[in-house]
Every structure is written in structure tokens, then in C-alpha cells.
Amino acid sequence: MIRHTATLLVLLALPRTAAAEERIGPFSVSSEDGRWSLTPGLALQLRYQLDAREVGEEGDTDGFVEARRVRPTLRGALLSKELGYYLHLSTAPGSIELMDAYLDYTLRPWLRARAGQWKIPFTRYRTGSFKDLTLVDWPVVTTYFGAERQMGLALHNGYEKPPAGLQYEAGVFTGVNARASHAVGLSRLFGETPASPSDLADPGPRAGVHPELVAHLAYNLAGIDPSRDTDWEGGPLRLSAGVSAAWDLDPDPQADLALRLAPEVLLKLLRLSLFGAFYVGFVRTGDGVGDQRLGMLGGVFQTSYLFREQLELALRYAIVQNDAGLLQDARDRARALIEAATDLQERSALEKRYAKAGTVQREHETAIGLNVYLIGRSLKLQTDLSWLAHDTAAGRKHDLRFRTQLQLAF
Numbered sequence: 248m249i250r251h252t253a254t255l256l257v258l259l260a261l262p263r264t265a266a267a268e269e270r271i272g273p274f275s276v277s278s279e280d281g282r283w284s285l286t287p288g289l290a291l292q293l294r295y296q297l298d299a300r301e302v303g304e305e306g307d308t309d310g311f312v313e314a315r316r317v318r319p320t321l322r323g324a325l326l327s328k329e330l331g332y333y334l335h336l337s338t339a340p341g342s343i344e345l346m347d348a349y350l351d352y353t354l355r356p357w358l359r360a361r362a363g364q365w366k367i368p369f370t371r372y373r374t375g376s377f378k379d380l381t382l383v384d385w386p387v388v389t390t391y392f393g394a395e396r397q398m399g400l401a402l403h404n405g406y407e408k409p410p411a412g413l414q415y416e417a418g419v420f421t422g423v424n425a426r427a428s429h430a431v432g433l434s435r436l437f438g439e440t441p442a443s444p445s446d447l448a449d450p451g452p453r454a455g456v457h458p459e460l461v462a463h464l465a466y467n468l469a470g471i472d473p474s475r476d477t478d479w480e481g482g483p484l485r486l487s488a489g490v491s492a493a494w495d496l497d498p499d500p501q502a503d504l505a506l507r508l509a510p511e512v513l514l515k516l517l518r519l520s521l522f523g524a525f526y527v528g529f530v531r532t533g534d535g536v537g538d539q540r541l542g543m544l545g546g547v548f549q550t551s552y553l554f555r556e557q558l559e560l561a562l563r564y565a566i567v568q569n570d571a572g573l574l575q576d577a578r579d580r581a582r583a584l585i586e587a588a589t590d591l592q593e594r595s596a597l598e599k600r601y602a603k604a605g606t607v608q609r610e611h612e613t614a615i616g617l618n619v620y621l622i623g624r625s626l627k628l629q630t631d632l633s634w635l636a637h638d639t640a641a642g643r644k645h646d647l648r649f650r651t652q653l654q655l656a657f
Contacts, residue, residue, distance in 0.1 A: 269623035272657030284323035292316040294652040302645045329353040345445040368416035368463040369394035379475035381551040382616040383650040386565035388545040392526045393430030414465040422459035437501040438604035457497035465489025478515040487513040504528040518553040544568045559618040567610045577605030609638035
């Protein structure tokens with residue numbers, strides 16, 4: 248403990264250099280006229296995680312080391328400076344997936360068109376990159392509300408690099424998640440394990456189409472950089488406020504929320520960052536487009552402070568509340584499937600599969616984290632400690648989670 252404290256004091260005492268400007272890369276090649284270009288990128292995360300489940304009861308402890316993310320990327324221009332492309336793969340062990348693949352064309356400075364596969368524009372927070380998170384990974388709210396990648400077509404005026412003033416993204420998407428990572432909470436409530444159509448080694452079923460209309464509208468004031476939460480610039484009060492909506496016209500009742508809404512706000516002041524978002528999810532109750540009712544609520548609050556462009560302290564609280572009617576629907580469906588089993592072996596397998604269907608009433612996540620920026624934003628060490636609570640009809644269960652992660656990104 249004394250050694251760690253001394254290390255932190257030494258880091259704080261270091262002179263403030265242009266740490267935020269230091270970086271690895273980018274590395275690129277281009278034609279003389281700029282009509283062709285290629286910029287490779289890589290994000291690598293090496294993580295140690297220790298989980299203590301059901302603390303205070305007969306739980307267990309599990310520690311492991313993994314290459315959490317290995318993400319090569321290619322971006323550049325094709326034929327014209329106005330036509331950009333982006334290819335993003337996941338090549339971590341056990342995760343060989345197509346993440347993003349799209350073309351982006353600039354029609355006007357305020358009007359761009361994008362087609363392909365990428366994150367739907369549901370919240371500024373989730374549109375941002377995992378590389379810029381102030382804690383080790385995404386909070387529990389994204390498990391339930393997303394956003395996740397889909398195939399689609401959208402109009403926007405900046406997306407990952409939003410402009411000052413009015414920001415917008417609006418598009419139509421397939422309604423089917425291209426990956427089984429985020430926005431899968433509803434499936435899990437019903438006891439289902441969603442497949443990943445973008446898995447290159449073992450792809451799930453071909454994705455169907457039930458159109459989902461998605462839009463994000465925000466206003467960015469006083470020169471704020473809304474693409475990341477950390478306040479690298481410092482300075483006076485800056486603000487970004489927005490709202491997102493995703494409306495699925497024909498959702499799968501056991502997999503897709505019919506309607507998602509999320510207002511959010513980001514404040515930055517003198518290297519202090521404050522972020523909050525509120526989520527509302529509606530589920531389909533009948534065959535009509537308007538046959539919906541409230542299914543779940545969620546919220547996340549985060550704050551971080553950057554010391555001398557080298558150390559960052561971050562705090563987070565997130566919560567998801569599932570509606571009692573939704574949980575009853577999940578239990579009723581599980582019971583019907585089990586009772587329809589034709590033999591004892593099948594019945595036993597279904598009872599095991601759906602044992603936890605409709606049981607999670609509420610989930611809490613409280614976390615504290617420390618980031619050490621070793622080479623600007625390109626190389627950093629992140630550590631966090633989280634308390635996770637799961638409320639069920641049988642009571643509350645507590646988990647503790649410790650993570651430390653080295654991230655290289657360029």
C-alpha cells in the first residue's frame with residue numbers, strides 16, 4: 248500500500264507536459280491528391296478480473312486473465328475525399344467477429360450519408376468508443392438498452408466527431424442486433440441466449456428484417472468535445488444535452504424492445520466531467536404497432552476528474568428496473584414451454600434452461616476507478632472495483648468485481 252501511494256505521489260509531482268498530445272500513430276498512406284488513403288489501427292486490451300459472487304452466502308470466487316479486446320481497423324478514402332470507409336474486426340480469442348463495415352459520404356458539410364453495419368445512434372454515450380471509457384468497461388444499462396450494431400442507412404452531420412451546436416443522426420436499420428453483446432437483457436430475462444450473426448467462426452442464423460427507426464438529437468455548447476467523457480481540454484463550463492429514440496416496427500417480443508427513449512447530459516468544467524442518462528424501454532403486448540407498455544427503466548451517472556493529464560479518478564452508479572408484468576410474462580412463457588415437453592429428458596433440460604427466467608427485478612452497479620495515462624490516450628492502465636447487486640423475489644444477492652486492464656490504442 249505504501250509503495251502504491253508513493254507511486255501516485257510521484258506521478259502527481261511530475262511536471263505537466265503535453266501528455267494529452269502524446270500518442271502512438273496514426274500510421275497512414277495516401278495518394279498525392281488525397282483521393283485514396285489507408286489508415287490502419289489497433290486496440291488491444293489485456294485484463295485481469297476477479298469476481299466474488301454472492302458475497303456473504305455460499306458463493307464462489309473466480310480470477311482470470313484474458314485478452315479482452317483485440318480490434319484491428321482500417322479506415323480511409325475511396326476515389327474521393329468525400330467518400331470514406333471503415334472496417335473494424337474483433338480478433339480476440341473466442342471472438343472472431345465483424346464489428347463495423349460501412350461507407351460514409353459527405354454530401355454537404357452539414358449532411359452526410361452512411362450505409363453498412365455500425366452502432367445505431369442510440370445515445371451519445373454508447374456511440375462513443377470503448378477506448379475512451381472512464382471505467383474499464385460499459386455499465387449494466389447497455390446490456391439492456393444498447394445500443395448495438397445493426398445494418399442500416401443513416402443521415403448525420405458528424406456521428407463519432409460531432410460538430411459544435413446542433414448534432415443529429417437519423418436512420419433506418421434492420422432491427423436485428425448484429426452482435427450478441429449489448430441490448431440483450433430482454434432475451435436473458437426470457438431465458439434465451441441470443442446468437443451473433445456477425446460471428447465469423449460460428450455465425451448465428453441469418454438476420455431477418457423488422458425495420459427500426461433510430462434518431463439522436465443533441466446540442467453541444469461552449470466548444471465541448473462530446474465524443475468522450477474525460478475533460479482533456481479543461482476550461483470553463485461546457486455542455487452537451489441530447490435525446491435518443493429507437494422504434495422497432497415489428498419487434499420480437501422475447502428479444503427486442505419495441506420503443507427505447509434516452510435523454511442524457513454531459514457537463515465539463517476544469518477537468519471535471521459529469522454525465523447522466525435515463526432510459527425507458529417499452530415492450531410489445533399485441534399485434535398492433537401501438538400495442539406497447541412499459542417494460543423497463545434504467546439510469547447511469549458518472550463523474551471523473553483528470554489530474555495533471557496523467558491520473559483520472561472515476562465514479563459510476565447504474566441501475567436497471569424490470570417491470571413486474573414483464574417478469575411475469577417471462578415466467579409464464581417458461582412454464583408453458585416446460586409443460587409442453589414430450590419426455591422427461593426434454594423437460595429436465597428446459598427446467599434447467601429457464602430456471603432464472605423472469606427472476607431479476609432490479610440490477611445495481613456501483614464502481615470506482617483509477618486511470619493512469621502512460622502515453623497520452625494511446626496507452627493507459629485502468630483499474631476499477633465494483634459492487635453489483637441483483638434483486639429477485641428471493642432477496643438481494645451481492646457480487647464484487649475487481650478489474651485491472653492495460654490498453655493500447657492507435
